[in-house]
Amino acid sequence: MSSTLAEQFTKGRFTAGPDADGFYGDFGGRFVAETLMPLILELEQAWEWSRTDENFRRELAEYQRDFIGRATPLYYAERLTEAFGGAKIYFKREDLNHTGAHKINNCIGQILLARKMGKKRIIAETGAGMHGVATATVAARFGMDCVIYMGATDIERQQPNVFRMKLLGAEVIPVESGTGTLKDAMNEALRDWVTNVDSTFYLIGTVAGPHPYPALVRDFQSVIGRETRAQMLEREGRLPDTLMACIGGGSNAMGLFHPMLDDESVQMIGVEAAGHGIETGEHAASLNGGQPGVLHGNRTFLLQSDDGQIIDAHSVSAGLDYPGIGPEHAWLHVQKRVNYVAVTDREAIEAFKLCCELEGIIPALESAHSLAHLAKIAGDLPHDHIVVLNMSGRGDKDMASVANWLEEHGDTDKLPDTTVAAAEPGSVDDMQPPHDVAKKTGESE
Amino acid sequence: MATRISRRFEALKEENRAALVTFTIAGDPNYEASLATLRGLPEAGADIIELGMPFTDPMADGPAIQKAGQRALRAGQNQRKTLQMVREFRQHDQDTPIVLMGYYNPIYRYGVEAFLKDASEAGIDGLIVVDLPPEHDRELCSPAMAAGLDFVRLATPTTDERRLPRVLENSSGFIYYVSVAGVTGGRAPTPDEVEHAIGRIREKSRLPVAVGFGIRSADQAAAIGRFADAVVVGSALVDCIDKADSSDAGTRAVHELTRELAGGVRSARG
Numbered sequence: 001m002s003s004t005l006a007e008q009f010t011k012g013r014f015t016a017g018p019d020a021d022g023f024y025g026d027f028g029g030r031f032v033a034e035t036l037m038p039l040i041l042e043l044e045q046a047w048e049w050s051r052t053d054e055n056f057r058r059e060l061a062e063y064q065r066d067f068i069g070r071a072t073p074l075y076y077a078e079r080l081t082e083a084f085g086g087a088k089i090y091f092k093r094e095d096l097n098h099t100g101a102h103k104i105n106n107c108i109g110q111i112l113l114a115r116k117m118g119k120k121r122i123i124a125e126t127g128a129g130m131h132g133v134a135t136a137t138v139a140a141r142f143g144m145d146c147v148i149y150m151g152a153t154d155i156e157r158q159q160p161n162v163f164r165m166k167l168l169g170a171e172v173i174p175v176e177s178g179t180g181t182l183k184d185a186m187n188e189a190l191r192d193w194v195t196n197v198d199s200t201f202y203l204i205g206t207v208a209g210p211h212p213y214p215a216l217v218r219d220f221q222s223v224i225g226r227e228t229r230a231q232m233l234e235r236e237g238r239l240p241d242t243l244m245a246c247i248g249g250g251s252n253a254m255g256l257f258h259p260m261l262d263d264e265s266v267q268m269i270g271v272e273a274a275g276h277g278i279e280t281g282e283h284a285a286s287l288n289g290g291q292p293g294v295l296h297g298n299r300t301f302l303l304q305s306d307d308g309q310i311i312d313a314h315s316v317s318a319g320l321d322y323p324g325i326g327p328e329h330a331w332l333h334v335q336k337r338v339n340y341v342a343v344t345d346r347e348a349i350e351a352f353k354l355c356c357e358l359e360g361i362i363p364a365l366e367s368a369h370s371l372a373h374l375a376k377i378a379g380d381l382p383h384d385h386i387v388v389l390n391m392s393g394r395g396d397k398d399m400a401s402v403a404n405w406l407e408e409h410g411d412t413d414k415l416p417d418t419t420v421a422a423a424e425p426g427s428v429d430d431m432q433p434p435h436d437v438a439k440k441t442g443e444s445e
Numbered sequence: 446m447a448t449r450i451s452r453r454f455e456a457l458k459e460e461n462r463a464a465l466v467t468f469t470i471a472g473d474p475n476y477e478a479s480l481a482t483l484r485g486l487p488e489a490g491a492d493i494i495e496l497g498m499p500f501t502d503p504m505a506d507g508p509a510i511q512k513a514g515q516r517a518l519r520a521g522q523n524q525r526k527t528l529q530m531v532r533e534f535r536q537h538d539q540d541t542p543i544v545l546m547g548y549y550n551p552i553y554r555y556g557v558e559a560f561l562k563d564a565s566e567a568g569i570d571g572l573i574v575v576d577l578p579p580e581h582d583r584e585l586c587s588p589a590m591a592a593g594l595d596f597v598r599l600a601t602p603t604t605d606e607r608r609l610p611r612v613l614e615n616s617s618g619f620i621y622y623v624s625v626a627g628v629t630g631g632r633a634p635t636p637d638e639v640e641h642a643i644g645r646i647r648e649k650s651r652l653p654v655a656v657g658f659g660i661r662s663a664d665q666a667a668a669i670g671r672f673a674d675a676v677v678v679g680s681a682l683v684d685c686i687d688k689a690d691s692s693d694a695g696t697r698a699v700h701e702l703t704r705e706l707a708g709g710v711r712s713a714r715g
């Protein structure tokens with residue numbers, strides 16, 4: 001007999017995971033080479049300790065306040081609310097954190113663990129570069145060596161962040177294998193780790209990897225949801241109706257969702273990147289277009305062939321360009337606690353522009369994905385329906401990506417001239433009619 | 446129960462020498478050439494054959510084996526073809542043990558039960574799966590042993606005293622000692638350290654111990670073969686295929702190096 005939905009909620013079952021082996025239902029685990037196992041078990045102990053140790057909690061809270069700048073505001077997006085004409089929209093402003101995204105919440109927590117474990121060298125993978133920047137930042141602050149693995153493709157499309165990491169003293173190693181994106185960077189980071197396991201702490205940037213990473217990253221990101229819950233109660237006297245967040249590996253989403261998973265009235269929507277469209281096969285929507293499998297230390301939904309080979313993801317947003325998703329999301333998906341949807345590159349770019357124009361906020365392309373889905377549903381929701389969208393990061397890093405996309409897709413008429421000129425010297429004058437551009441680049445849009 | 450693997454180690458004990466274990470990737474650089482390479486390995490001196498199942502994301506492998514896997518996948522290799530290759534090999538060779546080595550996802554996706562059935566029927570003797578530590582024995586190790594396949598476990602320099610019994614517990618066929626912390630094709634192991642580590646393993650297990658990672662030459666094979674029960678060479682063989690002008694030349698070069706390495710393990714305890 002299946003229990004009623006109400007019963008499920010009262011048991012706190014959505015926040016119970018992971019089990020002792022690091023599983024959330026069928027998902028998660030620690031599928032790693034033996035070389036890494038002893039260290040992973042050591043990390044698990046450090047994490048358990050950090051959850052209850054009072055000094056650790058106090059120090060973490062201090063860095064959250066004084067170094068990151070928390071609490072972040074809960075901002076009423078009045079003009080978007082008006083424009084969509086339905087739900088009342090709030091942004092949780094993670095873009096206002098130090099280094100410009102939610103990533104630093106996790107980095108500050110993990111570097112305190114690294115210090116506790118006596119590690120002096122930090123490695124990390126990065127996609128959009130936001131995690132790389134946040135990692136380089138905390139490594140600088142704590143005086144540790146820092147090596148960042150970044151796909152060659154991503155290095156190209158996120159140049160400003162590469163420069164930031166170098167300024168912060170990190171070594172940025174380009175990864176050429178695969179499509180030169182986040183998955184490949186993660187492979188390379190794992191290879192470094194297995195080679196330098198004694199000296200090195202691997203600071204994973206999302207709720208993926210082997211247990212305990214998905215759980216510990218979630219714990220450090222949950223400050224987002226805890227603040228949101230308290231701020232919303234103070235402001236509106238009640239919980240929000242819907243939470244929304246974009247999904248790369250799923251850390252900003254998990255951070256917002258987790259503290260309210262047991263609140264039955266709160267609906268949650270995770271927004272994956274549909275790239276060129278799920279039907280084209282060129283996307284990054286692991287839940288909406290993938291199958292269960294094992295990669296990077298855990299079982300989750302993956303983009304893969306019938307032969308179990310991983311298929312490269314595609315998204316205009318480097319931070320979402322990953323063929324997997326954190327295992328806890330995979331579980332929440334099969335439990336149907338969270339609804340996972342997907343939006344295309346084009347929809348995300350349109351939402352990106354709208355947010356700039358109406359709210360005076362340049363969102364990260366990642367965050368623009370959740371905004372794009374909100375644009376689809378907000379108008380149909382009643383005025384008293386409160387949505388909180390996680391503005392996971394700011395979009396300064398994305399100027400070149402957006403300019404290139406608009407140029408390639410013949411949308412430059414909608415783009416302010418100066419931005420194009422700054423990002424792509426000479427490209428405005430050379431512009432061909434949209435029709436020819438499409439032919440030239442072989443784009444099917 | 447005597448298996449091909451246990452019989453082979455028994456025979457080599459009589460000869461008082463270590464086994465030479467070769468590693469190549471199935472389908473590298475293409476199916477036909479890879480099969481030709483495979484078929485000539487026993488004659489060239491391979492005592493046990495490890496056959497890599499190509500995977501897009503080989504997290505424990507260095508550049509040489511990464512590239513080999515990409516070559517194989519580009520040439521259309523997949524799990525079914527790898528099993529087929531072993532079937533074809535077995536038409537002419539009933540004695541040389543074959544162990545499949547790789548990552549879990551292609552097996553998981555194939556379906557564990559179906560894979561174990563097809564692998565046994567194809568004449569495969571054992572499995573080495575890099576990303577399945579003992580914590581995940583229920584996934585594949587236990588079903589494999591129930592299906593009559595050996596599950597060869599990896600012990601590493603980071604496997605400490607406390608953990609070692611757990612690693613050895615459900616291993617069968619032999620133990621694979623990864624001689625350096627790192628990826629395949631990296632730095633060479635220090636024979637003294639390896640000998641010490643093997644001593645630790647032998648205190649706790651009666652299984653033969655193979656040593657791999659970083660062994661490239663006949664001299665190195667001899668140095669390790671002095672005390673190990675088997676010496677595994679992978680990246681150096683795979684490099685032969687990478688450097689060859691044609692797939693025939695690659696096959697010849699693999700066999701040539703195999704002969705040298707076989708000379709190495711034969712001279713070790715001379």
Ligand SMILES: Cc1ncc(COP(=O)(O)O)c(C=O)c1O
Binds near residue numbers: 127129318320
């Ligand atoms: C601003 C921003 N949002 C979201 C993401 C996606 O990661 P996650 O799903 O772990 O939050 C990234 C990743 O780089 C990011 O930079």
